[in-house]
Amino acid sequence: MLFYVAQRLALAVLIVAVALAxxxxxxxxxxxxxxxxxxxPRATPELIAEFRQRMGMDKPLPVQFLLFFLNVLKGDxxxxxxxxxxxxxxxxxxxxxxxxxxxxxxxxxxxxGIPLGCFSAIKRNSWLDRVTGxxxxxxxxIPTFVVALYALLVFAVWLRxxxxxxxxxxxxxxxxxxxxxxxxxxxxLGWVGFLARLVRASMLETxxxxxxxxxxxxxxPERWITYRYALRIAxxxxxxxxxxxxxxxxxxxxxxxxxxxxxxMGKLVYDSVVTQNYPVVLGAMFxxxxxxxxxxxAADLVNAMLDPRVREKL
Amino acid sequence: xxxxxxAGKIEIGPRGAGAWRRLxxxxxxxxxxxxxxxxxxxxxxxxxxxxxxxxxxxxRNRFSGPNAAHWLGSDHLGRDTFSRVVYxxxxxxxxxxxxxxxxxxxxLVLGMLAxxxxxxxxxxxxxxxxxxxSFPTIMFALAxxxxxxxxLNTVIFIVVVTTIPVYGRIVRTQTLSLRTxxxxxxxxxxxxxxxxxxxxxxxxxxxxxxxxxxSMEIPVVITIExxxxxxxxxxxxxxxxxxxxxxDGYAFIxxxxxxxxxxxxxxxxxxxxxxxxxxxxxxxxxxxLRRE
Numbered sequence: 001m002l003f004y005v006a007q008r009l010a011l012a013v014l015i016v017a018v019a020l021a022x023x024x025x026x027x028x029x030x031x032x033x034x035x036x037x038x039x040x041p042r043a044t045p046e047l048i049a050e051f052r053q054r055m056g057m058d059k060p061l062p063v064q065f066l067l068f069f070l071n072v073l074k075g076d077x078x079x080x081x082x083x084x085x086x087x088x089x090x091x092x093x094x095x096x097x098x099x100x101x102x103x104x105x106x107x108x109x110x111x112x113g114i115p116l117g118c119f120s121a122i123k124r125n126s127w128l129d130r131v132t133g134x135x136x137x138x139x140x141x142i143p144t145f146v147v148a149l150y151a152l153l154v155f156a157v158w159l160r161x162x163x164x165x166x167x168x169x170x171x172x173x174x175x176x177x178x179x180x181x182x183x184x185x186x187x188x189l190g191w192v193g194f195l196a197r198l199v200r201a202s203m204l205e206t207x208x209x210x211x212x213x214x215x216x217x218x219x220x221p222e223r224w225i226t227y228r229y230a231l232r233i234a235x236x237x238x239x240x241x242x243x244x245x246x247x248x249x250x251x252x253x254x255x256x257x258x259x260x261x262x263x264x265m266g267k268l269v270y271d272s273v274v275t276q277n278y279p280v281v282l283g284a285m286f287x288x289x290x291x292x293x294x295x296x297x298a299a300d301l302v303n304a305m306l307d308p309r310v311r312e313k314l
Numbered sequence: 315x316x317x318x319x320x321a322g323k324i325e326i327g328p329r330g331a332g333a334w335r336r337l338x339x340x341x342x343x344x345x346x347x348x349x350x351x352x353x354x355x356x357x358x359x360x361x362x363x364x365x366x367x368x369x370x371x372x373x374r375n376r377f378s379g380p381n382a383a384h385w386l387g388s389d390h391l392g393r394d395t396f397s398r399v400v401y402x403x404x405x406x407x408x409x410x411x412x413x414x415x416x417x418x419x420x421x422l423v424l425g426m427l428a429x430x431x432x433x434x435x436x437x438x439x440x441x442x443x444x445x446x447x448s449f450p451t452i453m454f455a456l457a458x459x460x461x462x463x464x465x466l467n468t469v470i471f472i473v474v475v476t477t478i479p480v481y482g483r484i485v486r487t488q489t490l491s492l493r494t495x496x497x498x499x500x501x502x503x504x505x506x507x508x509x510x511x512x513x514x515x516x517x518x519x520x521x522x523x524x525x526x527x528x529s530m531e532i533p534v535v536i537t538i539e540x541x542x543x544x545x546x547x548x549x550x551x552x553x554x555x556x557x558x559x560x561x562d563g564y565a566f567i568x569x570x571x572x573x574x575x576x577x578x579x580x581x582x583x584x585x586x587x588x589x590x591x592x593x594x595x596x597x598x599x600x601x602x603l604r605r606e
Contacts, residue, residue, distance in 0.1 A: 018445035026461060134342065141589035143537040145544055146578045149560060153574050157567055251450030255541060259564065266452070273456045273547065281457045288450040296448070 005301060012297045019289050020072060023282055024065050077283035082275065087283035090268060095287070098264040100176075101256065102249040104184040106242060109191035114238065116192070117199025118231060121207065132196055139193030145255035148186035152259055155182055165261035183256045187249055198241055203234040236307050243299020247292025336598050343594025349587025353580070357403040364397035368554040377570045387572035389562050395576045398554035403580060405555045409466065410535040413473035418528045420474070421481025426512050426520065428482065429489025436486070443479035451476050455542055464547040472542070473535050480531060481524050488520040523600050530592035533585035540581050556581050 059067070071078070077087040116136075120129040156164035162182045168175035206212060207230050215225045254266030261267075265284055272280035337343045356363060372392030379387045386395040428439040455472045462468045492498055492515075501511055542548030543557025544564070551558060556577050563573030 014441060015444045015448055018441050019448055022442075022445060022449075023457070026458070137342075137589055137593065138586055141533055141585045142582050143541060143585065145541055146560070146581050149564060149574050149578055153567065153571055157571070247448070247450065251452050254452040254456070255544070258545065269453050269456050270545065273460050276460055278457070278460045281453070281460050285450065285453045285457050288453050289448050292448045292450065 001304075004304065008297055008300060012293050016290055016293050017069075019293075020069065020286065021065070023286065024068055027278065027282070072286065077286060078279035080280055081277050087280050088287075090280060091265065091284050091287045094263055094265050094268045094284075097262060098250055098253045098257070098266065101180065101183055101187060101253055101262070101264060102246055104177075104180055105187035105249055106191055106245055107188075108184060109188040109195055110238070110242070113192040113195025114199050114235065117196040118203055118226075118234075120196065120200040121203035121234075122226060124204065129200075132200075136193035136196045139189050140197075142190070144187055144190060144252045145259060147189050148183070148256050148259040151182050151186050179260075179262075183260045183262060186259075187252060187256050191245055191249075194241060194245070195238055198237055199234060202237050203230060206230045206234040209233075233307070236303055239303050239306065240296075240299045243295040243297075243302075244292075246295045247288070250288050250291055333598055337594055340594045340597075342590045343598075346587050346590025346592075346594060349583055350591050353403055353584050353587060354407065356400055357407045360400045360404055364394070364400045366394035366397045368393065368398045368401040369552040370394070370397075377566070379570070379572060386576040387570060389559070389573055390566050390569070395559065395573060398559055399556065399576055399580055401554045402556045402559060402577075403584075405466075405549055405553065406536050406539055406580075406584065409469060409473070409539045410532045413470045413477070413535050414528050414531055416470070417474040417477040417531075418481055418524060421478045422485055422517070422520065422524055424478065425482040425485025425524075426489050426516055429486040430493060430508060430512055430516065439482065440486070443482055446476065447479050449476070451538070452541065455538065456545075456547065459542070459547040464542075464550060466549055466553075469539050469542055469548050473538050476538075477531055477534065481527060484527055485520045485524055488523060489516055492516055492519055526592065526596045526600055529588060529595055532588040532592070536581065536584055536588075 075088055077091070079086055080090060116132050120132045123129055152164060155161050163179050166179060168179040170176075207226075212225060212230055215229050216222075220229075250265060253264055254270060256262070257264040257266040258270055265288060269281055269284045272278070272284070337347065370393060372388065372394075374392065375384070375388055376390055376392040377388065378384055378392075381387075384394050384396065386399060388394055389398070424439055428436045454476065458472050458475075459468055462471065498511060498515055501515055506514075539548055540555065540557035540560065543555040544560045546558075546561055548557055549555040559573055559577030560581075563570075563575075563577050566573065
C-alpha cells in the first residue's frame with residue numbers, strides 16, 4: 001500500500017513538473033518575445049533591459065528554467081506585471097469562489113446523477129431508463145457556456161427569478177448561495193449526465209457479478225442486495241470521475257464566471273489575458289493544473305482504499 | 315468477435331450495407347446523422363441560403379426581431395443574424411475538420427511510436443500526454459492566446475495540442491495489444507522492418523477506433539471554437555462565428571434575446587448531432603471503446 005501511494009505521488013509530481021516545463025517552453029520557445037508582449041510596442045531598449053533584469057531574463061535559458069522551477073517549489077509564482085502583487089496571493093484570493101462553484105455544481109450533479117443511474121440500471125430498458133439515457137447524452141454534449149447563457153436569458157432576464165450577475169455581498173452566506181444557483185446549475189448539468197451513465201454502466205456490471213449472485217442465492221431481499229452489496233461497489237468509479245471532475249470544473253468555470261460576472265480563477269485568468277498579464281495567466285494555470293493532478297491522485301487513493309478487491313492487491 | 319483475416323486485418327463489427335442498416339435502425343443514430351447532414355448542407359450551401367452578406371451593416375434596422383426580411387432578426391450593427399449563423403457554420407466545421415485531421419494524424423503517429431517503440435519513448439510520451447491532459451483546457455487556451463495572439467490558427471493549434479493525447483492513448487493501447495499478435499510476429503520473422511509493420515499491419519487495425527473517436531471529438535472542437543470566440547479570443551471580428559454571435563448576444567442581452575437564441579441553437583444542434591452519430595457508430599463498429 002505504502003509503495004503504491006509513493007509510486008502514485010512520484011508520478012503526480014513528475015506530471016506537474018512536465019506540465020511546468022511545457023508552460024515554460026511555451027513562453028520562451030514560441031516566436032515572439034515575452035518582454036515586448038508585456039511592455040508593448042512602444043517600450044524603449046532601456047526599459048526592456050531593466051525589465052529583463054528584474055524578471056531574471058538576462059540569464060541563460062536552462063538557468064532561467066531552474067530558477068523558475070525553484071521559485072515554484074517555494075510557492076513563488078512571480079508577480080503581477082502591473083500591480084506587483086504576488087501571483088499566488090491573487091490566485092488564492094479567487095480560489096474559494098471557484099471552489100464553491102465547483103463544489104456546489106458537482107454536489108447537485110451527484111445528488112441527482114447517482115440515483116438516476118441506479119434506477120436506470122435496476123429498471124433496465126424501461127421508459128425511465130431510455131429517457132435518462134437520451135437526456136444524459138444530451139446534457140454531456142451541450143457546451144456549458146451555452147447552458148449558462150440560456151439559463152441567464154430565461155431565469156434571470158425573462159423570469160427574473162434569480163440575480164443575473166455578481167456573487168452577492170461577502171459574509172452573507174444566504175445571499176451568496178442564492179447567487180450561486182444558476183451558475184452551479186449550469187456547470188453541473190453535464191455532470192448529471194456523466195454520473196448517471198457511469199453509475200448505470202457500473203451498476204449493471206456489478207449486478208451480474210458473483211458476490212451479488214451469491215447474495216441472491218442466500219435469498220436476501222432484492223432491495224438489500226441492490227443498496228448494500230451492488231451500489232457500494234458500483235459507486236466506486238464515480239470517485240475517480242469526481243476527482244477528474246473537480247479539476248475539469250475549475251477549468252469550465254472560466255465561462256460560468258464570465259457569463260455571470262462572478263469573481264473566481266477563471267475571471268482572473270480572463271482579465272489577465274485581456275491585459276496581457278502573462279505571469280498571472282501562467283500562475284493561475286499552474287494552480288489549476290496542480291489541483292487537477294492532486295484531485296485525480298486523491299480519487300485514485302480513496303478508490304484503492306474503498307474497493308476491497310483493489311486494496312488486497314496492494 | 316475478432317477474426318484475423320488472411321491479410322492480417324482484424325475485422326471488427328459489420329461492414330458496408332449492414333452497418334448502414336444498423337445505423338439507420340437506431341433512432342438516435344439516424345437522428346444524429348440527419349442533424350449532421352443538415353448542418354453540413356447548410357455550411358456547403360451557405361452562399362445560396364444567406365440573403366445578406368454576413369458583414370453587411372444596416373444600422374437603422376438594429377435589434378429587429380425575426381421578420382420576413384431577417385429570419386432570425388438582426389444584431390447591434392443591423393447585420394442579418396440568419397446569414398451570420400449560416401456562415402458561422404462554415405467556420406465551425408472548417409475548424410473541426412482541420413483540427414481533427416491534424417490531431418488524429420499526429421496522435422496516430424505518436425500513439426503507434428509509443429506502443430511499438432522502445433520502453434523509454436513510451437514512458438516519455440505517456441508522461442507528456444498526461445501533463446497536457448492535466449492542463450485546464452480553457453485556461454491553457456487563454457494562456458496560448460496571450461502568447462500567440464487571437465486568430466483562427468491559434469484556435470486550431472490549441473485544439474490540436476489538447477486533443478492529440480486522446481488519440482495517442484487509444485492508439486498506443488491498441489498497438490500494444492497488436493504487438494504480440496501472431497501475424498505481426500510472423501511478419502517480423504519474415505524480416506519486415508518497424509516501418510513496414512506499422513504502416514501495413516498496425517495502422518489499418520488502429521485507424522478504425524481512432525476514426526470513431528474523431529467523430530466523437532468533433533463536438534469538443536466545436537465547443538472550444540465557439541467558446542473561445544464567445545470570450546472574444548477566437549475567430550476575429552467581423553468574421554461570423556457562432557461564438558461571436560453569442561458574445562454579441564451576451565453584450566446586448568437586455569436589447570434582444572434573439573442573438574443568444576440564434577447563436578446557441580446551432581451549437582446545440584451540431585454537438586448533439588455529432589454526439590448521437592458518434593455514439594451510434596461506436597456501438598456498431600467497436601463496442602469495446604465504450605469502456606474508455
